[in-house]
Amino acid sequence: MPRVLIMASPGLVSELSRTILWRDDVDRVFAAEADRSLERIHAVQADMVIVGDEDTPETMDLLRQIRGDGRTRGVSIGVVRRAVTLEEEEQLRRAGANVVFGGEVVPYLWDAWIEELLHVPRRRDARVPVSIAVWSHTAPGSEPARGMTYNISVKGMLLETAEPLDIGAKLDLSFTLPGASASVRAVGQVVREEPSLDSGPPRLGVEFLILRDGAREKIRDFVDAGGKP
Incomplete structure (x- = not known):
């Protein structure tokens, strides 16, 4: 069962509950926005991390830490923002995000991406x-x-x-x-x-x-x- 660490506000968590992340075969763990850290990811041993982001530089720093650490380098990362420009999306992907979601949660558009990230093949x-x-x-x-x-x-x-x-x-x-x-x-x-x-x-x-x-x-x-x- 894939384990997903969701680092997001209660409001965003409520919206994400409409996606396949809330299937019975997904193990969900939550972290308050103040607890967004590499140590928390280590402790949870997550397969996928969802980061609620409204501070691009802070999120990019976290993404670089995840990709720079041998224990978390292979973790799938999705970043969720209320709004995102093409420049911001490129910055976040360069820092290590697999996918950047912008705007309102739209399950029928987002679920295919989430499904792919939940089942990353062996490397x-x-x-x-x-x-x-x-x-x-x-x-x-x-x-x-x-x-x-x-x-x-x-x-x-x-x-x-x-x-x-x-x-x-x-x-x-x-x-x-x-x-x-x-x-x-x-x-x-x-x-x-x-x-x-x-x-x-x-x-x-x-x-x-x-x-x-x-x-x-x-x-x-x-x-x-x-x-x-």
């Missing part, structure tokens, strides 16, 4: 070299950029690269999983940016849009073998 930590071609500015025949994964799942990867990439950028990706002979090819999209480690390049959350030639099965087998000798 495997792995340092895998990646060849990257950016759709918007990689000329035919030019040398592709290079990157390195931190982890990978059938949904996407956490990628480190010195190539400057914007949120929303679409990428042609090619990489060879450890122990495999054939490369995996995919089309991905940058969906978030996480803080860099040790002054290195930023880490980018990349969602797979297209997996070619049996790539999904290859990645699934690789992830499933992660705990095996």
Whole structure:
């Protein structure tokens, strides 16, 4: 049963009760807005965090702490605001939010996103070299950029690269999983940016849009073998 930590005002909690977060198969834990901290997330061991936000800088600081901590890096994060501009949404996603909800709670629009975040597939930590071609500015025949994964799942990867990439950028990706002979090819999209480690390049959350030639099965087998000798 997924555990969701909801850090929101009583009014927002009441509105969220209309969504699938209130299904019987979801374990809900609540935190007062004054108790919005990384320590609280550690204590709850949440799979997903909902942050009610009206102070963007404070929320961005919390998101960066979550993504910068090895114990919480894989937590799904949804940010809810009464109103949000495109610039604010991009800032929050760069800081680590998986999704930013703005305006009135609309269950039939929000539930699909929440469902996806509740069931994040298994991922495997792995340092895998990646060849990257950016759709918007990689000329035919030019040398592709290079990157390195931190982890990978059938949904996407956490990628480190010195190539400057914007949120929303679409990428042609090619990489060879450890122990495999054939490369995996995919089309991905940058969906978030996480803080860099040790002054290195930023880490980018990349969602797979297209997996070619049996790539999904290859990645699934690789992830499933992660705990095996």
